[in-house]
Amino acid sequence: MVIVGLCLLGFLVVLSFILGYMERKVAAFMQIRLGPNRVGPKGTLQIIADTIKLLFKEGLTPKASDKFLFNLAPFIMVITSMLVVAPLAFAKNFQIWDINIGVLYVSAISSMAVIGILMAGWSSYNKYSLLGAMRSGAQIVSYELSIGLSLITIVILTGSLKLSDIVMSQAGGWWIFKGHIPAIIAFVIFIVASTAEINRAPFDLAEAESELTAGFHTEYSGMKFAMFLLSEYINLFVVSAVAATLFLGGWMPLHIGSLHGFNHVMDYIPSSVWFFGKTFFVIFVIMWFRWTFPRLRVDQLLNLEWKYLLPISMFNLLLMTAIAILGWHF
Numbered sequence: 001m002v003i004v005g006l007c008l009l010g011f012l013v014v015l016s017f018i019l020g021y022m023e024r025k026v027a028a029f030m031q032i033r034l035g036p037n038r039v040g041p042k043g044t045l046q047i048i049a050d051t052i053k054l055l056f057k058e059g060l061t062p063k064a065s066d067k068f069l070f071n072l073a074p075f076i077m078v079i080t081s082m083l084v085v086a087p088l089a090f091a092k093n094f095q096i097w098d099i100n101i102g103v104l105y106v107s108a109i110s111s112m113a114v115i116g117i118l119m120a121g122w123s124s125y126n127k128y129s130l131l132g133a134m135r136s137g138a139q140i141v142s143y144e145l146s147i148g149l150s151l152i153t154i155v156i157l158t159g160s161l162k163l164s165d166i167v168m169s170q171a172g173g174w175w176i177f178k179g180h181i182p183a184i185i186a187f188v189i190f191i192v193a194s195t196a197e198i199n200r201a202p203f204d205l206a207e208a209e210s211e212l213t214a215g216f217h218t219e220y221s222g223m224k225f226a227m228f229l230l231s232e233y234i235n236l237f238v239v240s241a242v243a244a245t246l247f248l249g250g251w252m253p254l255h256i257g258s259l260h261g262f263n264h265v266m267d268y269i270p271s272s273v274w275f276f277g278k279t280f281f282v283i284f285v286i287m288w289f290r291w292t293f294p295r296l297r298v299d300q301l302l303n304l305e306w307k308y309l310l311p312i313s314m315f316n317l318l319l320m321t322a323i324a325i326l327g328w329h330f
Contacts, residue, residue, distance in 0.1 A: 004096060012082060016233040020047040022280075023287060030291035051226065059222035062125055069123035074220070074227035076116035081234035083109045087163050088241050091251050091272035095164065102163035103151050106242055107144075110197070113235065114140040117206065120228075121216040132215025135298060136199060136206030142305040143196040149313035150190035153182060153320040154246045167250035173257070174249040180328065182320040187247045189313055194239035195286050196301070198232065202293040205301060236283060244278035251275040 021036065021044060028035025036043025061067055087102040089095040099105055114137050121133020155161055157179055158169045169175075175183050196203035206215045217228045244250060251271035255263045296304070322328075 008082065008085060008096070012085070012234050012237075013230070015237055016230050017047045017051070019233040019236060019283065020050070020229075022283070026284065026287045027291055030288070054222060054226040057222040057225075059224055060219070062219050064125040065219065066123040066125070069119050070219075071224070073116050073120035073123060074224045074231075076119060077113060077231035078227050078234070080109055080112045080116065081231040081238065084238045085234070085241075088238070089163055089167055089245065089250055090275055091270070094251075094272070098162065098164050101161045103155055103161045103166070103246075106163075106238075107148055107151060110235070110238065111140065111144050113231070116231075117216050120220070124216075124219040126219055129216050129218045132206045132218070136216060139199070139203065139206065139301060140197050142302060143193040143309075146189050146193040146305060146309040146313045147197060149310075149317050150186040150193065151242075151246065153186040153317055154179070156317075156320055156324045157183070163245055163250070166246055167252055170249040170252050172255060174247065174252070174254070176247045179320070180323060182316050182323060183247065185312065185316045186320070187243065189309055189316070190243055190247070191282065191285065193305070193309060194243070195289055196305070198235040198239060200232075200236070200286060201290040202295050203301060204295065205298055236286065237279065240279045240282035240286065241275075243282045244275065248278045248282075249274070250278075 024043075024046070025035045036046035039046040039049050061070055084106055086097040087095065087099050087105055089098075117136045117140075118133045121129045121131075121136075124130070154166065154175055157175060158166045160166060160169075170178070172178070176187050177183075179186075199206045217225060220228060251274050253263070253266035253269060253271070253274055255266060
């Protein structure tokens, strides 16, 4: 278990480097510019240089802060992010923990991240940090409802909370294609609500630079600040991996009905390539959001959830239940 934990830690650190570089290059692509291109070939070592800079920066603690909670908050953020990775199936027969309540586990553990954010904001003894943390708390608690209802729509189709069972149920086609309109609606709602839950633009009101300097991590520097960045990228990977697993078949190749020749060719592509390809596609879409839409106001953010996404999710869940009972899905 120690070896698995160390391997997972190393994998997630490398992954955060890749996502940091990808974020900058996607931003540059959207804005018709080059992005990092000086440090290393094509700027590939820029994120390493930034990490070294953060390593050598002094970690300051405000004099009036609650020092224990202030230092604990970044660890809570990283630990909750890493715990969610456990039930994900990275490839065929390659899973850390195939728990029989995988979907419930992912939903429950990911919602604990708000504790770290509230802890960071309150313990900093800074009004901007506290305001950012309170915004984030309201945001995460609100959007967690739509995410949960989107996940339940797929659970109703498969009849199982186990992630490996959900992947195997998509052997004849991915649920986004087999589940009719409700599956597509659930997928769109899941992507939007997940973007809000991990505090990414256009829902990044918890760290709005224009009014809150940096929100809940205003007072953090050095490696503590780096841990918040690490947790953000891990969360980005996790929500994309969950979307890929539940809606896009996870590691399952693209199979189309009785086209046996096509299906046989698809089986030659390694399962890990399928999983990471789908996951990085969803990551690209979430990054695309950031450089396309302007930041929402707080009232717009909560109106979107309570007046639109939640009612649509509840109606969609009833519709999917009817489809599953009547056996109308493919």
